[in-house]
Amino acid sequence: MKPHVAIRSTGFYVPEIEVSNDVLRKRWATTSPEYVDKVEVASGITRRFHAPESxxxxxLAVRAARQALSRANVAPEEVDMIVLGTDSPDYITPSTSVVVQHKLGATKAGTYDVGCACASFPTALATASGLFATNPWMEKVLVIGAYMMHKLSDPMDTSSYFYGDGAGAALLVRSEEQGVLASAFRADGALAKDWAILSGGTAEPATEESIRAGRTVVRMYEKYPPTVNEIGWPAVARMVAERNGFALPDVDLTIFTQVRKRTIEKVMKTLELPMEKAHTIMEKWGYTGSACIPMALHDAIETGRAKPGSLLMMVGSGVGYNQAGIALRLTNDLVGVGT
Incomplete structure (x- = not known):
């Protein structure tokens, strides 16, 4: 049995409906006329893409998964497990992963969801890697990050600036080379209600009153302190490096949650790494939450910034808050680039 786990292929999907910042400027012209100009500079986001309302x-997840499987020449029926990271699920229950399994035609795959927002993909990747260690029969696992928060938001709420749709996927396989490495996690539930959908679960089932009050849509009730990411991301990055026995300068490319470019710049400075070692995609597709890290991974591979031999570090930070980081070395198992 091959002793390690590696990425065989990646895939991604971005829908076609472009929502530019000019659209938002018109939408909020009377309520928040200066908001877009202010946030555009800090975030680096000038547009996002939305899927059809139906x-x-x-x-989104199925389309990214299909591309990853196609690149590896793997049929859906060969997949053993699907691990889906999202905080914009199709339903409260059942899990979105089981819906993806059916739509994809992955008839023998088991499934489960990981729901820690933008930390979902590193968490799912680490968890899926662990499954291989305890299940010798397992050969192929699809890890997906998908996001469609715009449908769960109030379009007149300025926090909807950040909600673009998208999905990214990675196919994990057994390998002779060490691909997926050790991970690290942080959390602070004291901030759980600061950015949330407060009504619709067991804490507050949805009622006519809660719907009218807007508690069934996602809202930012309190801004997270900047230190959450500016201190948290470096802390996670250092834990990942220490647990894997490498120095931070050894990292070829970093991928952080794609929400604010200025934050990434500050974090890279704190880590004493050049900004050239940070891969960003918010300029292309905006912020895509649970999907942004796998989408950035796919883009880094597509553009040649990451290739077999590259040491990558991915750190995600999501509402709750949850933070997760993982190191990954791309191996010679990687196929399908540019197809």
Whole structure:
């Protein structure tokens, strides 16, 4: 049995409906006329893409998964497990991963969801890697990050600036080379209600009153302190490096949650790494939450910034808050680039 786990292929999907910052400027012209100009500079986001209103998060996930499987020449029926990271699920229950399994035609795959927002993909990747260690029969696992928060938001709420749709996927396989490495996690539930959908679960089932009050849509009730990411991301990055026995300068490319470019710049400075070692995609597709890290991974591979031999570090930070980081070395198992 091959002793390690590596990425065989990646895939991604971005829908076609572009929502530019000019659209938002017109939308909020009377309520928040200066908001877009202010946030555009700090975030680096000038546009985002939305799926048709008839779609659900699973529709994005399936398209990214299909591309990853196609690149590896793997049929859906060969997949053993699907691990889906999202905080914009199709339903409260059942899990979105089981919907993806059916739509994809992955008839023998087991499934489960990981729901820690933008930390979901590193968490799912680490968890899926662990499954290989305890299940010798397991050969192929799809790890997906998908996001469609715009459908769960109030379009007149300025925090909807950040909600672009998208999905990214990675196919994990057994390998002779060490691909997926050790991970690190942080959390602070004291901030759980600061950015949330407060009504619709067991704490507060949805009622006519809660719907009218807007508690069934996602809202930022309190801004997270900048230190959450500016201190948290370096802390996670250092833990990942220490647990894997490498120095931070050894990292070829870093991928952080794609929400604010200025934050990434500050974190890279704190880590004493050049900004050239940070891969960003918010300029292309905006912020895509649970999907942004796998989308950035796919883009880094597509553009040649990451290739077999590259040491990558991915750190995600999501509402709750949850933070997760993982190191990954791309191996010679990687196929399908540019197809």
């Amino acid at each position: 779609w659900a998060t699973s529709d």
